[in-house]
Amino acid sequence: MxxxxxxxxxxxxxxxxxxxxxxxxxxxxxxxxxxxxxxxxxxxxxxxxxxxxxxxxxxxxxxxxxxxxxxxxxxxxxxxxxxxxxxxxxxxxxxxxxxxxxxxxxxxxxxxxxxxxxxxxxxxxxxxxxDGALTALPFLRDQAKIQRGQKVLINGASGSVGTYAVQLAKYFGAEVTGVCSTANLEMVRALGSDKVIDYTKEDFTKTGQTYDIIFDTVGKSSFSRCKRSLKPSGVYLTTVPTPATLLQMLWTSKVGSKKVKFAATGLxxxxxxxxxxxxxxxxxxxxxxxxxxxxxxxxxxxxxxxxxxxxxxxxxxxxxxx
Structure with missing residues (x-):
């Protein structure tokens, strides 16, 4: 063969x-x-x-x-x-x-x-x-405990994990903001995103908006950068487990109300x-x-x-x- x-x-x-x-x-x-x-x-x-x-x-x-x-x-x-x-x-x-x-x-x-x-x-x-769906589902459902009416931001909304994350977050009843490049804004909107942010023109961490869940599907952000954009009991999800992320995950599990979470979904x-x-x-x-x-x-x-x-x-x- x-x-x-x-x-x-x-x-x-x-x-x-x-x-x-x-x-x-x-x-x-x-x-x-x-x-x-x-x-x-x-x-x-x-x-x-x-x-x-x-x-x-x-x-x-x-x-x-x-x-x-x-x-x-x-x-x-x-x-x-x-x-x-x-x-x-x-x-x-x-x-x-x-x-x-x-x-x-x-x-x-x-x-x-x-x-x-x-x-x-x-x-x-x-x-x-x-691929993406089997990753996005356990992150949103199991790690973030997504609830109807929550505000969710998907960073990398046009990627493999992101396109499913947008649709699944909408299925679970969340208000979804998708972050992607100019060329993909309409596609992400068509998937159900209530709002879209063009990262080439605007930094979502500087809009003043806060979210219950920030899901970084592409590992281009960080908890430190996103912390102010999380609500008091907000959850930061990332698919890229850097050493800093793993330390923050351990730290926030013990201290503070804002949490960092990662899951080895493939395992x-x-x-x-x-x-x-x-x-x-x-x-x-x-x-x-x-x-x-x-x-x-x-x-x-x-x-x-x-x-x-x-x-x-x-x-x-x-x-x-x-």
Whole structure:
């Protein structure tokens, strides 16, 4: 089968299209014919080996898993003899903590992060759900305890996590302010944002407005900078766990009413992620949530897709089709 392989850290040029052996499912696994995957900022970090702390997960001297790609959507081609939840021909979507979605076939345990694909959603769009939405949901619902009527600001509202965060915050009944660049203002407004701020023209920390939740989905801000923009019991969320952020998270858990919170959403138990996939599927099928796709690339152009994502200006998700 075709797969994108990398054996050393570096630029997108380290990604090579190769023919490798097709995997065989174990008794408790399903074999998925992958129709779509994604390129995320995390994929680019793992490929480059920077920041260095990422290597504690991927391998200090070189990649332990030589095939990247976490999100996928496809069709089950065969199942192991002990599999009960899925059958041959099922259309599925989900994610893999062991990567290897940049390939024509992928084996996953039946109790892994996998669910039946939303009706009428393309495989490419379905693959994109497993990225930003599975991050935005636990941050807003579990970490911030979002409530109806709260004021929520989403920094990076046009990105993969941000586009879902805007829609989910609206679903939970919040008043949403989205922060993005000039080119993406209308898109963010169309997703349901009540107000939009163009960060190239205005600093949201200097408007005098205060929020119950500030969700920095791109790690471009800080608690120190946003503290005055939080209400007395406000919560600052960030997807980028810098050393300073982790110290502030520990400090604010003991002192003061304003809190800093981070969650390693990718490391949550599979059973929790599957519940969230099912919940997100219901929102999609009832028209309350939709993926935003910026660009689509064939597998053979994945290096170009990585280069594009690394520029940091993608809108929503970048999808790879097989």
């Amino acid at each position: 075709k797969a994108i392989v990398y054996t050393k850290y570096g630029s997108s040029s380290v990604l090579q299209l190769k023919e490798i052996a097709k995997p065989t499912p174990k008794d408790n696994e399903v074999l998925i014919r992958v129709f779509a995957t994604t390129v995320t900022a995390a994929d680019c970090a793992f490929r480059s080996g920077a920041p260095f702390m990422a290597r504690f997960y991927t391998g200090l001297l070189g990649p332990k898993n030589t095939i990247l790609g976490s999100e996928l959507a496809g069709e089950i081609e065969s199942v192991g003899k002990d599999v009960k939840l899925f059958k041959q021909g099922d259309p599925v979507f989900g994610s893999s903590i062991s990567f290897a979605a940049y390939a024509e076939y992928k084996c996953l345990s039946e109790d892994g992060v996998l669910a039946i694909k939303p009706t009428h959603l393309s495989y490419g769009d379905a693959a994109a759900v497993s 949550r138990p599979s059973i929790e992620k599957v519940k969230d996939l099912t919940f997100l599927k219901e929102l999609i099928e009832t028209g309350k949530l939709k993926p935003v796709i910026d660009k689509r690339y064939p597998l053979e152009q994945i290096a170009e897709a990585h280069s594009y994502v690394e520029k940091g200006h993608k809108k929503g998700n970048v999808v790879i089709t097989l």
